[in-house]
Every structure is written in structure tokens, then in C-alpha cells.
Amino acid sequence: MKVRLRAEAGRLGFVTFGVTSAAEDPVRTRRLEQWLDAGNHGSMTWMEERKGQRASPQGLWLEAKSVIALGMSYAPASDPLALEAHPDRARISVYAQGRDYHDTLKKRLKALARWLIAQEPESELKVFVDTAPVMEKPLGAAAGLGWQGKHTNLVSREHGSWLFLGAIYTTLELGPDTPHEDRCGSCNACQAACPTDAFPAPYQLDARRCISYLTIEHKGPVDEELRKGLGNRIYGCDDCLAVCPWNKFAQSAARHRDFLPRAELVAPRLSHLLALDDAGFRRLFSGSPIKRIGRDRFVRNCLYAAGNSRDLSLLAPVENLLDDSDPVVVEAAQWALAQFADQSRT
Template identity: 75%
Template sequence: MVNGGAIDDLRARLADEARRLGFAAVGIASAAGDPLRGERLVQWLGEGAHGTMEWMDRRVEERASPQGLWPAARSVIALGMSYAPEADPLALAGERSAARISVYAQGRDYHDTVKKALKALARWLVAEVPGAEVKVFVDTAPVMEKPLGEAAGIGWQGKHTNLVSRQHGSWLFLGAIYTTIAFAPDAPHADRCGNCDACQRACPTDAFPRPYQLDARRCISYLTIEHAGPIPHEFRKAMGNRIYGCDDCLAVCPWNKFAESAAANRALLPRAELAAPRLGDLLTLDDAGFRRLFSGSPIKRIGRNRFVRNCLIAAGNSDDPSLLPLVDPLRRDPDPVVAEAAEWAAGELARSA
């Protein structure tokens, strides 16, 4: 379809177009399967480390290999969009009456921003190579973006299992374009973690049974976002004031010193009201208020009940008895998970009064 110097020129122009569209990193991997990648996935699932994320256990062959999902694919264009923060993600750790929201969720929903740019890049590519076929993916299909990003050379999977870039640290949203164009793949990125174990030591719930492996069942991001039931008691105090996600293992990575917030896509800038929201304001949210506040935010997808459950755990950890009048009515909330969390929070606050 495209040969010799023409495909080299296409690669260079593709990278330029990707950066014009807001991507900070671009690389190419083969769409052929990697047996080791598949074996690691199967082992992780077999250990039950994915918790209640049943969708991870479905379509395993498609997840393990791009060609398992789309046999016609020849190449994977791996892309990263920077969301490097200007402020220290750990700055609110001691502000017990403020809530901590993961950096990635303080702005607009990254799915929309990244997918819009992916589609634009895919349209450009098809216009350049008539007859080429493409499929775009961002976090909503059986695609292993992190291993593919490593294979494409845009970073490596660190000991915290997230992709790390020498230029952008741990702050990349990942997307992929599968294509029938047979590009020569880039060299995989070498592991640059060395002897560092900062991310392992930073985890408040010991969610890493060993380096490069995460037990989602212990992860605060999983517990506050994916987990639907009551928060297990053993993790409640460790959650502190985190109400949506957790940045600790990412924030301590030494490679972040090279990440420049100026490289972040401006469409992903945080909303001021989500940078340090007060717990007292969040505890009073009903469903309509929750939907208004988080319109266009990834937080909206967990729903009011799960969100307020998280806020109640943070309230119970706040040592702020002035929150009791806001917590007490939630003990009678129609949602039993919210009501149980409120009962726990009220007990913790009564002890600190």
C-alpha cells in the first residue's frame, strides 16, 4: 500500500499531525500478539487481582493481542496526551476537611478529549492513504494501552504498573489507533525504574504484592471508582481524604521532575472547584446536584451514591466534628451502602469531638 521512503515520510508527518492535535507522545508497535503479554494477563486474572472488574475477564484473547481483536490490523499507533499537573498532587494530604480528587479527574472527561483527537488523526491518516482502514480506542475496549505504549517506545510500565515517560513522567492519557498500514515498529522502551521503589513505598494500602503487579482489590483508585459495595474496613483509615482515585504512586515517581505542565493539553486543565473541594459541600449533594456539578467530568460515571459513600469515609477521617450535622441525615439515606458509610463516619466523628 505504501512503500520505501514514502512510508518513512508518512511516519514523520503522522507524528507531526499527532502533536498538532495535542498528543505529546507517539510511537508504533506491531499488531501481532505478544505471548508474554497474554501470559501475564491470564496470571493476573487467575489470581483474582482484578476484583469485581468482570469486564477484564471477558474477551481475554482480544485483549492480549491487537490481531485477536481485529485480525486485519498490521500496526498499532500508540499515543499519549499529557495531563502533567501544575500543583503538587500530594499537597492536600494534610487538609482533612478538603477532599482529594485524582489529578486526571479534575478537568473534563479525558475520554472525550482523547477520542476526538484520535478520530481526527485517523481521518487524516485515511486521507493520506486511501484504502487504509483504522479503528480508534481509548479505555473503552479490550485494548492493553500500557503494554502497547511500552512496545511502541513511548514509555515503560513502571513498578506501579502505569506507563512512565522520560519526558512526561507518569502523566499520560493513552489511546491507540489500529491500522491495516504495515509500519515498521519502533523499538520497545527499556525499563528505567532501576532500584527505585518509591511508588511501592508510597501506596497507603499496600496494593503492590510485588513490583510491576497491582492487586486492584487493595487499590484506592479501584475502591473509590470501580468498587460498588461498602469500602472494606481495613482500608478506610488509609483512604484519608481521597474521594476519587489516588495519585500517590504516580506523584512520587522521580521521572516526574522532567514532566512540564506546559506540555499538558489545555483541554484537560483542572476546574477550580474540583482542585480542593470542601467535604461539607459535597456531603449535601443529591442526585441532581451531583449531576450538575460533575457534568462533563469522568466522576459523573460513578453516580451520586458511590461518590457520597467516598465522601463519608473522608468525613470519618477528618477529625472535624463540625461535619456531624451533615453526616447524620445520611445515616437514613435510601441507599444502604451510603447509610452504612454515614453510620461509620458519625461514629468516628463522635470519637474525635
């Protein structure tokens, strides 16, 4: 059954497959509790509120016996760091340049689930794509898909750091795979690459300083001490992933076609993005994961990028936002103008 299941997963576009037990892992539970106790989850209160369900698959669903861990590649064809040298352009994380991965992964997971039910009609299962209290990365490591690197993301020998992860909880007793050994060695490239020092130690992430958290999850103004570190990143950040040496084995040809980047999101001009109203924002990001943060938070991010660019050609679109209806956008515009003023004085 497991051999046939792996083959069907491959047919559906999953490039990694593994199985682990649904029972509680005391080490995994302790690490989650320590991370939450340190406040490293920031304002993501749902992680603490449902930590019992997150800590163990059986804490979420008592009847679960096995976890099928799966991954799809979204390996980029070009260097995700290339736009750092073009501050008038916005940097959008690779994973958000194509279609919303939640939709693609869930569709394929459900197809695999239907196939499994057809083979084992008495079994029960549930599918998850990071919108439920499921620790996909530790479970993926336990199932042998790869290991959690020093940047805390899953690293695969074949696909590097570029994997979308999903999980199927099932009442079937499937033989577990062997966890993957850690192959980070003495490398600290991901730690050194972080612009906001979000890693207090290897294998530890303080989300409160992470650019992905700040540009996506964080509401309200970003602390001024962190704004310069954002650079021209307006949605997510790829830096710690992009510098991982294991990426040299990742092939963009393995990527699902849904994850191909949309041309208008590869290197968009900040001047265009700053002019978006709510309707324009919704049109541009229809079918994109970016849509969920809303126009106001998105424009806030673009204003920080404009200020960091100190590009005086952006002065007019920034000034146009001084009377915006959202006070956070107004404050971000004022901050950006202050950066322009500093540029003029120098």
C-alpha cells in the first residue's frame, strides 16, 4: 500500500513523500512550548491558544495513527536576491509570485485522499495545508522529507529549501520512514543573511524580527529600528532560504506549473504599487496569497520600501498617501518622506 501510495503522490505532482507516527513526540512538544513561552510567536495568538492540538497530531485528532507528509517544489528559475540592487522595484517572496499554493496543494491532497479511501474504504483521514494547528515542518522532518535547517525551515537534499508542505492524518497504520539526519554542519549562511537578526541562535527563530512575519502577519506600524532591514521587501522574504547551499540541487523543472511566477509580480515598480486603491489591489492580486493581507497593510509595506530606496522619483506617490484613510499608511508615508529629506541633506 505504501509503495502504491507513494507512486500516486508522485503522479499528482508531489516530489517528496514520507510517513511518521501520529503519536506525541515529547521533544517536539517541549520545543514548541519553549518557543511560545519566549514570546517568539509575536501576535500570532492562535499558536498559543491551540498549542495542545499543534503539539501532536493526536492532540488534534485522537483517532489518527499515521501522518503522510508531502511536499511540492516551487524552486525559482532565477536568483531571488537579484532585486536587492534595484530599490525602485518591489521584492515579493518567490512563493507568492504565482497562484495561491493553498488551493493547489489542497486540491492534490484531496485527490490523494480520495484514492486512498478507494483502496481502504474503512479508513478515515483529514488533509491539512498550514491553515490548521499542524506542525508541517517537524512532521516532514520526522517522515524523512528532509531536516529542519538552522533557519527552522525544512531542507531537502533534492529540493533545497523550496518546498510547500502538506499533511494527511489517517487512521491507517502505515510503516514510518526514518527521520532525515541534519546536514547543516558548520554552515551559518542563513543566519548571517538575515537583515533583521531574527535568529537568536541556530535552529531558533524570533518571528517578531522576521521580515515574513512583519510584512504579512504584523498589524500596525513596524518598529522603526526594523524598517531599514526590510529594504525593498514588501511581502515575505527569501534571504535565509536563497543562500542555503543545498539549493544547488533544486531544479525549477520540478516545480508545479501553478507556481510559475506571474510576470507582473516578478519585479513590480514601487510607483505602481503605491498608487493602488482597494479595488486595484484586489484586481492585481486575485488568486494570490498576497490578497489576504489587504490593501492597507500592503501599501504600508510599499511605503517602507519607498523610504528605504530614497528614490526621489517616488516622492509624489508617497505624498499622495499623506491623507490616506488608514492612519498606519499615513504614518508610513510620513516616515518615508523623512527618509527622502535625509537623502536631500546628504
